[in-house]
Amino acid sequence: MIFIMDTKPWLTCLQQNGYRLTATRKAVVEIIAQTENALNPLEVYEQARRRTRGLGLVTVYRTLEKLEETGLIQRVHQPGGCNAYLPSAHGHQHLIICQQCGHAEYFEGDDMQGLFEQVANQHGFHIREHWLQLFGTCRDCQKN
Ligand SMILES: [Zn+2]
Ligand SMILES: [Zn+2]
Missing domain, CATH: 3.30.1490.190 (Ferric-uptake regulator, C-terminal dimerisarion domain)
Structure with a gap:
């Protein structure tokens, strides 16, 4: 497994890109940074909701969008057609x-x-x- 367990570099990267980190956004980052399964936004939402109160689905979508923009996560294809995300690979993988x-x-x-x-x-x-x-x-x- 090459997935990152330490989310600090991710949080720093987001902040440097002008993203204000609230507790709910942090919860979303932690879930997707540490997952070994490709997760769709709804699954991220379900998991992050257990860690933090007051999380809305919109926050999940926005945070995933920002993470994809900064290259920390990548979209993967799913046979069902629904978008799922994973931490990005390092280099060509x-x-x-x-x-x-x-x-x-x-x-x-x-x-x-x-x-x-x-x-x-x-x-x-x-x-x-x-x-x-x-x-x-x-x-x-x-x-x-
Ligand atoms: Zn399986
Ligand atoms: Zn190749």
Whole structure:
């Protein structure tokens, strides 16, 4: 797992970007910074609500927006189409995500340069970037 447990750098980053940190916003940051599962805004809300009083869904959306803007979290695709978020990877990483519980891990390395070149040639493209996300069932969910 490469997810960050210390939220201080996140809070500092947000403050430097002019984001005023209230207790409710902090709760949202803590949930999403420490999650190992991709969470949609409603799930963040449910979890953060247990830590703080008076949290509104709008605060969740705004805070997630700000975190995405500053690059601390990234949006992930979900088969259902609903947006979910995860702490951003450090550098170039790929994502494997459980379709049942949302458990996510980043992995490095891809041996697909050959495939990319083939696709690029076929379509006359010059490939600059790629974004790879694998879906599946995690170890725990396979047992159930
Ligand atoms: Zn799972
Ligand atoms: Zn790659």
